[in-house]
Amino acid sequence: MTEASNIDPELLTIIVCPQCHGQLQAIPETGPVETLACSDESCGLHYPVRDGIPILLVDEAGHGS
Numbered sequence: 597m598t599e600a601s602n603i604d605p606e607l608l609t610i611i612v613c614p615q616c617h618g619q620l621q622a623i624p625e626t627g628p629v630e631t632l633a634c635s636d637e638s639c640g641l642h643y644p645v646r647d648g649i650p651i652l653l654v655d656e657a658g659h660g661s
């Protein structure tokens with residue numbers, strides 16, 4: 597298996613933003629996921645992904661660029 601850094605698509609459908617409970621979007625859309633971005637515009641937090649594991653902590657989140 598060479599997809600160790602990919603997130604399980606089923607997991608992506610389950611997890612939500614811990615701050616606003618909005619949907620999370622994988623970035624980039626193809627290939628290993630590097631970031632999960634909240635789709636709620638008023639929230640807009642970006643959560644890091646480390647070794648394929650989303651770090652869904654508001655303290656660890658940023659606002660992208």
Ligand SMILES: [Zn+2]
Pocket residue numbers: 613614615616617618634635636639640641
């Ligand atoms: Zn959010």
